[in-house]
Amino acid sequence: xxxxxxxxxxxxxxxxxxxxxxxxxxxxxxxxxxxxxxxxxxxxxxxxxxxxxxxxxxxxxxxxxxxxxxxxxxxxxxxxxxxxxxxxxxxxxxxxxxxxxxxxxxxxxxxxxxxxxxxxxxxxxxxxxxxxxxxxxxxxxxxxxxxxxxxxxxxxxxxxxxxxxxxxxxxxxxxxxxxxxxxxxxxxxxxxxxxxxxxxxxxxxxxxxxxxxxxxxxxxxxxxxxxxxxxxxxxxxxxxxxxxxxxxxxxxxxxxxxx
Amino acid sequence: xxxxxxxxxxxxxxxxxxxxxxxxxxxxxxxxxxxxxxxxxxxxxxxxxxxxxxxxxxxxxxxxxxxxxxxxxxxxxxxxxxxxxxxxxxxxxxxxxxxxxxxxxxxxxxxxxxxxxxxxxxxxxxxxxxxxxxxxxxxxxxxxxxxxxxxxxxxxxxxxxxxxxxxxxxxxxxxxxxxxxxxxxxxxxxxxxxxxxxxxxxxxxxxxxxxxxxxxxxxxxxxxxxxxxxxxxxxxxxxxxxxxxxxxxxxxxxxxxxx
Numbered sequence: 001x002x003x004x005x006x007x008x009x010x011x012x013x014x015x016x017x018x019x020x021x022x023x024x025x026x027x028x029x030x031x032x033x034x035x036x037x038x039x040x041x042x043x044x045x046x047x048x049x050x051x052x053x054x055x056x057x058x059x060x061x062x063x064x065x066x067x068x069x070x071x072x073x074x075x076x077x078x079x080x081x082x083x084x085x086x087x088x089x090x091x092x093x094x095x096x097x098x099x100x101x102x103x104x105x106x107x108x109x110x111x112x113x114x115x116x117x118x119x120x121x122x123x124x125x126x127x128x129x130x131x132x133x134x135x136x137x138x139x140x141x142x143x144x145x146x147x148x149x150x151x152x153x154x155x156x157x158x159x160x161x162x163x164x165x166x167x168x169x170x171x172x173x174x175x176x177x178x179x180x181x182x183x184x185x186x187x188x189x190x191x192x193x194x195x196x197x198x199x200x201x202x203x204x205x206x207x208x209x210x211x212x213x214x215x216x217x218x219x220x221x222x223x224x225x226x227x228x229x230x231x232x233x234x235x236x237x238x239x240x241x242x243x244x245x246x247x248x249x250x251x252x253x254x255x256x257x258x259x
Numbered sequence: 260x261x262x263x264x265x266x267x268x269x270x271x272x273x274x275x276x277x278x279x280x281x282x283x284x285x286x287x288x289x290x291x292x293x294x295x296x297x298x299x300x301x302x303x304x305x306x307x308x309x310x311x312x313x314x315x316x317x318x319x320x321x322x323x324x325x326x327x328x329x330x331x332x333x334x335x336x337x338x339x340x341x342x343x344x345x346x347x348x349x350x351x352x353x354x355x356x357x358x359x360x361x362x363x364x365x366x367x368x369x370x371x372x373x374x375x376x377x378x379x380x381x382x383x384x385x386x387x388x389x390x391x392x393x394x395x396x397x398x399x400x401x402x403x404x405x406x407x408x409x410x411x412x413x414x415x416x417x418x419x420x421x422x423x424x425x426x427x428x429x430x431x432x433x434x435x436x437x438x439x440x441x442x443x444x445x446x447x448x449x450x451x452x453x454x455x456x457x458x459x460x461x462x463x464x465x466x467x468x469x470x471x472x473x474x475x476x477x478x479x480x481x482x483x484x485x486x487x488x489x490x491x492x493x494x495x496x497x498x499x500x501x502x503x504x505x506x507x508x509x510x511x512x513x514x515x516x517x518x
Binding site (some may be wrong): 052054055057083086087090092097106156157160163213214216218219220259 | 311313314316319320340342344345346347349351352356363365376386414415416418419422423424468472474475477479
């Protein structure tokens with residue numbers, strides 16, 4: 001089962017994806033909404049980001065081969081973080097399936113993609129334990145943490161390197177009931193496989209992040225937690241089409257444009 | 260004129276503060292809401308944070324005396340940032356006027372306060388110029404960027420040092436029509452003045468941040484941009500009451516508790 005969020009007039013409606021069809025829901029998956037009688041062809045709906053998170057958490061450095069790559073490409077020690085310290089991205093940068101990633105005119109690049117598993121939080125949660133942590137997760141979606149590496153090296157924060165408008169595609173929908181440590185993340189540029197890794201290789205698991213974060217921070221329904229990526233990260237340029245596939249969820253696809 | 264947001268049953272209502280009275284508004288100041296006929300005593304309403312920002316921007320290092328203090332207390336060069344690079348805080352950490360700042364049980368401290376001017380964005384804005392930048396600002400409020408310095412030194416990001424639940428009081432209300440470069444920010448601990456500085460001493464002005472940020476990022480109605488603080492930052496411990504006053508706006512007051 002997957003649930004999605006799609007444009008409906010000036011607003012947004014949640015739906016359940018059934019093959020090539022979307023069944024509209026009453027309410028949202030966060031408040032017990034249920035599938036109704038109305039269906040539409042999936043190809044005929046404009047998918048939106050599956051939720052608008054109150055806070056957009058991102059693990060950042062969380063895989064050894066990515067840390068080794070980043071140490072060489074961006075500087076830094078390459079050492080694993082000593083604990084599951086979460087980071088943030090900004091909501092302005094979220095971008096829906098099929099929408100263009102727009103590279104700013106003055107970006108000198110390289111601009112690269114980071115395909116990631118993302119957890120969608122379903123309810124208010126604080127003080128989670130290893131045993132109950134995953135109970136607050138409503139499902140999983142796909143994120144693409146697009147990064148401008150010159151800005152990432154030179155700026156004081158990641159504000160434009162990783163949070164420029166359109167730089168964080170998320171979707172196409174949310175899939176409940178998966179094991180977040182047993183998924184494969186595949187990146188394709190113009191149809192050619194450019195990266196593949198297993199979420200089981202993460203340094204810190206989703207459970208680690210949920211337990212550590214909720215010692216201090218309350219999570220809310222709709223918050224998302226992106227879990228980092230492994231290995232080197234493919235370049236993109238204007239005209240490319242990038243796809244991030246996680247079998248069991250689906251494929252997040254975005255064309256790339258120059259500003 | 261000040262506008263505020265207060266608890267009304269299970270929801271929130273916007274109001275205009277008129278001396279000791281609050282006049283309820285139809286709608287919100289972001290969508291042309293107008294003051295109505297109903298008034299309530301200000302002392303009888305529970306003030307909420309004045310808006311829930313889609314993105315919570317924070318300048319961080321933006322005053323020379325604060326940078327010099329931070330270089331000594333936290334490490335770093337003390338050099339001014341070479342451009343107006345914005346940073347972020349997390350929405351979970353926002354806290355209303357009169358609500359407690361709660362210091363986590365395992366915080367070794369010191370825990371310190373940073374009183375700041377905060378701009379509230381009134382409408383969607385991208386590509387602002389120096390001439391029109393301030394047109395997107397609906398008004399000004401007060402922020403207190405509470406910081407746990409041991410975590411700030413040791414963690415990979417500022418996630419708990421500056422984003423623990425309750426660590427970002429904001430309020431008490433929003434005041435339009437001020438000059439953001441001509442305000443004074445006064446911090447009192449238990450009634451005693453502990454810090455005073457002028458926003459005119461900022462390295463980068465609000466205009467600088469708005470112009471630089473909106474080269475890459477769209478601002479939305481309700482976004483807030485906190486502008487940093489000057490000088491050393493007073494310690495707080497459980498039992499203290501901290502007040503941040505900006506004459507022309509008002510006073511943001513919060514008691515401090517241990518978890």
